[in-house]
Amino acid sequence: MSEIDPLPTWLEHASANPYLPKSERAIWLQIYDRLNSALRDGAVNAGERLPSETVLAQCFGVTRVTLRRALRHLQNEGLLEARKGVGIFARRPGMVYQVGTGKRFAESFDSVEGRMTTRTVALTKSRPSADAIEALAIPETAEVILLTRLHLQDSYPVYLAVKELPAELFPNFAEVYALDHSISAVFKAHGIPKFSWAETRVSGGFAEAEEADLLHLTPRTPVLRTLSFNHAPNGSRIEFTRGCWPLDQVQLRFLPR
Amino acid sequence: MSEIDPLPTWLEHASANPYLPKSERAIWLQIYDRLNSALRDGAVNAGERLPSETVLAQCFGVTRVTLRRALRHLQNEGLLEARKGVGIFARRPGMVYQVGTGKRFAESFDSVEGRMTTRTVALTKSRPSADAIEALAIPETAEVILLTRLHLQDSYPVYLAVKELPAELFPNFAEVYALDHSISAVFKAHGIPKFSWAETRVSGGFAEAEEADLLHLTPRTPVLRTLSFNHAPNGSRIEFTRGCWPLDQVQLRFLPR
DNA sequence: CAGTGGTCTAGACCACATG
DNA sequence: ATGTGGTCTAGACCACTGG
Structure with missing residues (x-):
């Protein structure tokens, strides 16, 4: 940070009355509350960097350990992202994505404000994962196309997808996909003009290093x-996708038809 | 704990070679790994109590703070439960519940091993929640029946449901429900022999004190x-349910029909 | 009452990213 | 070289639970 680096106004206010020492609510939770408000009220904008942990700890009159507890929970809720050696940054507060069923996945994002884009992270071939073997009903010696894509809203990542498709069915995958990065275009080029959603399973987990x-x-x-x-x-089963979503940023919506 | 209280065998082993000090993997993660294995391998049974944090910290040759980090993550994954003033207990490792669509909810648990039971936690009347007002299309001045139920598998809690129903439609709710704690029996008694699933939305969150x-x-x-x-x-909309599931213990499954 | 987990402090060293 | 977040220590006090 620069030499003098003034405190943000929302922090100055906190600095004056750091917390209530004899309150029912734990100190770290009071700090959590304040940061939470600042983030959700827009006092801190998305992408903006917070003062360093040392500075924040001083402002709130606590140890770094206590401050970090509050930060960790805000990270779990998807409001903050810590980058080692760099700083702590505000993420965008959770918007709700209505990812419906029955309709094609691309349409799921229709109701979302902002521009949805897709970034192709990786495109390779490999052996199928255990899940894919079962899902696609292929032998483990088969080859699959492994496609990793990141979906962004206004250049902000909201959904990571890892797709596996039987390589045998799509000999020209890479060529067709390169044109406009469209899966359905690939399907169409291989004689599958229509395809339909078969099933979705939802569970929870924790972000691996690369996902994070x-x-x-x-x-x-x-x-x-x-x-x-x-x-x-x-x-015939043509596609298996594993998706990963920030916990607070998604609401998956399922309708009977 | 009793006077001399011998260490469990899985801990003795850990005690001898606590961790690799200059490893790539952080110490708390190495401890996490060991506890994780012990829990998943069955070296610690579900419901069993672990030695106290102080004892564990000594065994692994670390501070309580470091040990607690490992414990906290195991708690997040649903493998451990901490009870203040009592101890830390092993939960049952996550089984997968296929909660389908299209079929009635009770049938969702058919594929599950063990005996599913339901415990009625609370049954009262109150004003509808904001979500219920929208979901049930009722005015905020209306009255709803508020029913909290806990679903257990072999007396182990796996799902918490808070239901809201328009009180107007079910004048005899309490009486009928008392008979065999069946919602569909209540529906039937009020002239609704059949009902169907309309929609489900899935999102993430964090357990409140009561839920926990x-x-x-x-x-x-x-x-x-x-x-x-x-x-x-x-x-007409007759029921709105908010469900809460341990993150690792459920896999919600949605089919088009 | 004794033992438990929950919280908090005041230091310290490290790996990492950036200029 | 500097500043960042990540980790770890060695203490301490508290509120809660159970016998």
């Missing part, structure tokens, strides 16, 4: 995980 | 939350 990096989360942050299956009209 | 207590979780543990809606054949 791509999603701008602190490692080991809780996340929502999805397993999805698509099949062709003839019933 | 009922589900045998440590407070602020990450959980899966569901919002479900049921309606009668004529389309």
